[in-house]
Amino acid sequence: CLWVRNLRLKRRLPGPFAWPVVGNAMQLGQMPHITFARLAKKYGNVYQIRLGCSDIVVLNGDRVIRQALIQHSTEFAGRPNFVSFQAVSGGKSMTFTNYGKQWKMHRKIAQSTIRAFSSANSQTKKAFEQQIVAEATELVEIFLKLSSQGQYFNPAHELTVAAANVICALCFGKRYGHDDVEFRALLERVDQFGQTVGAGSLVDVMPWLQSFPNPVRSVFKNFKDLNKEFFGFIQNKVKEHRETFNPEVTRDMSDAFIGVIDKADTDNGLTKGHTEGTVSDLIGAGLDTVSTALHWIVLLLAKHPETQTKLHELIDKVVGPDRLPSIEDRSNLAYLDAFIYETMRFTSFVPVTIPHSTTSDVTVDGLNIPKDTVVFINQWSVNHDPLKWKDPHVFEPSRFLDENGSLDKDLTNNVMIFSAGKRRCIGDQIAKVEIFLFFAILLHQCSFEKCPSEDLSLNCSYGLTLKPLDYKITAKLRGELPKSQ
Numbered sequence: 001c002l003w004v005r006n007l008r009l010k011r012r013l014p015g016p017f018a019w020p021v022v023g024n025a026m027q028l029g030q031m032p033h034i035t036f037a038r039l040a041k042k043y044g045n046v047y048q049i050r051l052g053c054s055d056i057v058v059l060n061g062d063r064v065i066r067q068a069l070i071q072h073s074t075e076f077a078g079r080p081n082f083v084s085f086q087a088v089s090g091g092k093s094m095t096f097t098n099y100g101k102q103w104k105m106h107r108k109i110a111q112s113t114i115r116a117f118s119s120a121n122s123q124t125k126k127a128f129e130q131q132i133v134a135e136a137t138e139l140v141e142i143f144l145k146l147s148s149q150g151q152y153f154n155p156a157h158e159l160t161v162a163a164a165n166v167i168c169a170l171c172f173g174k175r176y177g178h179d180d181v182e183f184r185a186l187l188e189r190v191d192q193f194g195q196t197v198g199a200g201s202l203v204d205v206m207p208w209l210q211s212f213p214n215p216v217r218s219v220f221k222n223f224k225d226l227n228k229e230f231f232g233f234i235q236n237k238v239k240e241h242r243e244t245f246n247p248e249v250t251r252d253m254s255d256a257f258i259g260v261i262d263k264a265d266t267d268n269g270l271t272k273g274h275t276e277g278t279v280s281d282l283i284g285a286g287l288d289t290v291s292t293a294l295h296w297i298v299l300l301l302a303k304h305p306e307t308q309t310k311l312h313e314l315i316d317k318v319v320g321p322d323r324l325p326s327i328e329d330r331s332n333l334a335y336l337d338a339f340i341y342e343t344m345r346f347t348s349f350v351p352v353t354i355p356h357s358t359t360s361d362v363t364v365d366g367l368n369i370p371k372d373t374v375v376f377i378n379q380w381s382v383n384h385d386p387l388k389w390k391d392p393h394v395f396e397p398s399r400f401l402d403e404n405g406s407l408d409k410d411l412t413n414n415v416m417i418f419s420a421g422k423r424r425c426i427g428d429q430i431a432k433v434e435i436f437l438f439f440a441i442l443l444h445q446c447s448f449e450k451c452p453s454e455d456l457s458l459n460c461s462y463g464l465t466l467k468p469l470d471y472k473i474t475a476k477l478r479g480e481l482p483k484s485q
């Protein structure tokens with residue numbers, strides 16, 4: 001029973017003293033991942049905290065996290081039964097569903113559909129890349145417009161629309177204008193999603209907070225409303241697809257999911273609602289993460305002008321002024337990938353994964369963790385582990401280059417931002433292609449400068465993703481835009 005389980009957890013794992021009712025909730029601070037890493041210095045890399053009525057195990061450091069997620073991949077593949085998780089994707093989410101036969105099937109379908117539309121063959125690869133190139137060139141034009149007469153602007157919203165358009169084009173075969181008011185409003189709402197599902201959010205661990213007026217309850221109400229609104233948008237789009245569905249022609253990923261999930265005659269446990277659930281999962285996951293990566297890249301470019309100059313010199317040498325960079329240039333642009341990996345490592349902008357839970361009793365680093373324990377996985381601590389990284393707190397892209405200037409694959413594999421094991425992100429490959437192409441095209445076309453009177457701050461807001469606080473830059477055109485390829 002729960003009481004015996006908690007007793008076993010209490011006996012076996014080290015951790016800070018937990019106060020009655022709130023547990024350690026008041027000690028998490030503004031940046032829980034930093035607090036978790038600090039507690040690891042005192043209690044070891046596997047320890048227990050208490051948040052409200054939940055005992056939670058926190059895993060830290062490269063060795064322990066890989067041991068858990070890779071060697072014990074099945075034991076750590078669960079998701080907790082949080083109330084907030086049930087509000088996502090109409091309750092038919094793959095991402096927020098516990099480990100089991102149905103989840104495995106659902107994940108397989110999502111994974112193979114992503115592959116079919118991004119990398120299955122040279123044609124789909126090209127189509128996917130062209131979509132990104134189109135978004136990136138439009139982004140350049142908008143940035144330059146917003147920078148006219150040397151004005152400074154906040155690039156956040158335009159980057160979000162550009163990233164959202166790539167995933168919307170894959171799912172719906174449709175993109176939206178940067179000035180589409182409804183789409184802008186929807187994206188602004190989705191921006192708040194990660195505040196509730198990020199590790200350390202309180203409503204899931206203190207469900208009684210829902211029963212009287214308080215700030216956590218209003219955040220949760222807002223969370224439920226925004227999920228409803230976002231899911232309503234997805235439902236409408238899938239409905240339009242169902243009405244015009246032709247089994248002979250798969251126009252986009254929505255059609256593919258309708259074909260596989262709606263029309264399946266096998267009893268895989270998935271129902272029609274899972275079609276919308278899957279599309280909603282992919283759009284949600286694909287827009288917030290990729291756009292956050294791009295926010296940080298633009299900020300760090302403007303913050304490190306000497307690095308930006310080196311990147312410009314390289315891209316001019318490899319690509320030249322007469323064409324746009326393409327994915328084929330990637331192996332000759334190792335310094336760009338090094339900059340991307342260092343951005344992911346240094347900012348660790350998904351600092352803690354979506355919460356996991358254990359699917360059976362398991363031992364990590366000699367410590368026993370019972371079945372159904374909530375587990376927080378501190379990716380930030382992997383990327384700042386002093387046993388793995390020299391000067392982890394310094395932003396130094398060249399750490400990823402070997403003596404020949406090539407990308408050091410052993411080192412890039414040590415960066416953890418897409419998690420690992422059975423719950424590893426299924427969009428990692430498309431995300432890397434997107435980030436590389438957006439970055440290469442922005443860099444090829446523009447130089448980015450910060451406002452001389454302001455220092456660009458690395459401060460950020462905490463949630464499932466760490467987002468930079470509002471900042472302003474200006475973009476300058478480096479040469480004439482080449483005609484589209």
Ligand code: HEM
Binds near residue numbers: 293354417
């Ligand atoms: C899960 C990171 C882009 C789809 C995750 C998780 C992380 C992550 C940390 C949680 C893993 C865990 O709980 O252990 C990222 C980052 C991205 C990115 C850093 C971009 C830079 C994408 C894209 C898509 C996507 C573009 C899809 C189009 C998913 C899905 C899951 C997931 C469906 C849930 C997997 C599951 O629970 O089985 N991602 N992601 N992600 N990601 Fe991504």
